[in-house]
Amino acid sequence: xxxxxxxxxxxxxxxxxxxxxxxxxxxxxxxxxxxxxxxxxxxxxxxxxxxxxxxxxxxxxxxxxxxxxxxxxxxxxxxxxxxxxxxxxxxxxxxxxxxxxxxxxxxxxxxxxxxxxxxxxxxxxxxxxxxxxxxxxxxxxxxxxxxxxxxxxxxxxxxxxxxxxxxxxxxxxxxxxxxxxxxxxxxxxxxxxxxxxxxxxxxxxxxxxxxxxxxxxxxxxxxxxxxxxxxxxxxxxxxxxxxxxxxxxxxxxxx
Numbered sequence: 001x002x003x004x005x006x007x008x009x010x011x012x013x014x015x016x017x018x019x020x021x022x023x024x025x026x027x028x029x030x031x032x033x034x035x036x037x038x039x040x041x042x043x044x045x046x047x048x049x050x051x052x053x054x055x056x057x058x059x060x061x062x063x064x065x066x067x068x069x070x071x072x073x074x075x076x077x078x079x080x081x082x083x084x085x086x087x088x089x090x091x092x093x094x095x096x097x098x099x100x101x102x103x104x105x106x107x108x109x110x111x112x113x114x115x116x117x118x119x120x121x122x123x124x125x126x127x128x129x130x131x132x133x134x135x136x137x138x139x140x141x142x143x144x145x146x147x148x149x150x151x152x153x154x155x156x157x158x159x160x161x162x163x164x165x166x167x168x169x170x171x172x173x174x175x176x177x178x179x180x181x182x183x184x185x186x187x188x189x190x191x192x193x194x195x196x197x198x199x200x201x202x203x204x205x206x207x208x209x210x211x212x213x214x215x216x217x218x219x220x221x222x223x224x225x226x227x228x229x230x231x232x233x234x235x236x237x238x239x240x241x242x243x244x245x246x247x248x249x250x251x252x253x254x255x
Contacts, residue, residue, distance in 0.1 A: 016098055038093060041065075045156060069084065080105065125172070143214050146214055148172060150210065155171065157171050175190055
């Protein structure tokens with residue numbers, strides 16, 4: 001808790017949740033954040049009683065979250081978020097995405113150091129493979145986690161789903177064949193059916209390609225978050241295949 005208070009006390013950004021105050025009395029520990037009216041991205045993707053997110057809203061959320069991560073990584077003293085996942089991305093009334101829960105955040109490596117060594121923590125399915133195997137943590141570990149969340153936004157599938165057949169339980173492994181080949185038809189099979197075809201095929205292709213780069217097994221092959229953001233922002237303007245709702249107004253009869 002102390003680390004989170006110090007971190008959020010030093011950093012201010014439109015895509016980081018704002019710390020309003022805290023309580024630290026005896027055994028009582030409490031953090032007070034700004035109210036985020038629409039709750040977590042996880043809720044909107046997987047709760048049956050919520051309306052499905054539109055294509056443009058999904059892109060807006062991905063871009064907002066990318067801005068938050070890029071800000072942390074590009075700070076004078078880089079910060080590794082370490083717990084990037086859908087439940088930690090909160091949405092305000094306008095679906096503006098903000099990162100929350102900085103309890104696992106770590107300072108990036110100093111000087112000539114290439115990584116930070118730490119005990120492996122986080123959520124199954126989101127952690128980068130090199131972090132799981134060695135405990136070596138870099139900003140590229142966050143980039144991998146971003147790739148996972150981008151997959152969730154594109155497919156509407158959970159990162160790990162034990163209710164699916166064995167070969168489909170891991171989202172990353174299931175999605176790789178669809179995203180590996182530059183084929184719109186093949187990719188279309190993986191896109192969330194709740195979108196009902198209302199998305200830009202070209203934008204989906206480019207977003208899928210970026211997700212694939214973020215999920216590279218080699219950390220060096222993953223882009224910086226600033227490059228991810230630069231690639232995603234233009235996708236909002238792509239409207240091929242996106243059909244706006246059609247409303248027919250019957251002409252009034254002359255009286």
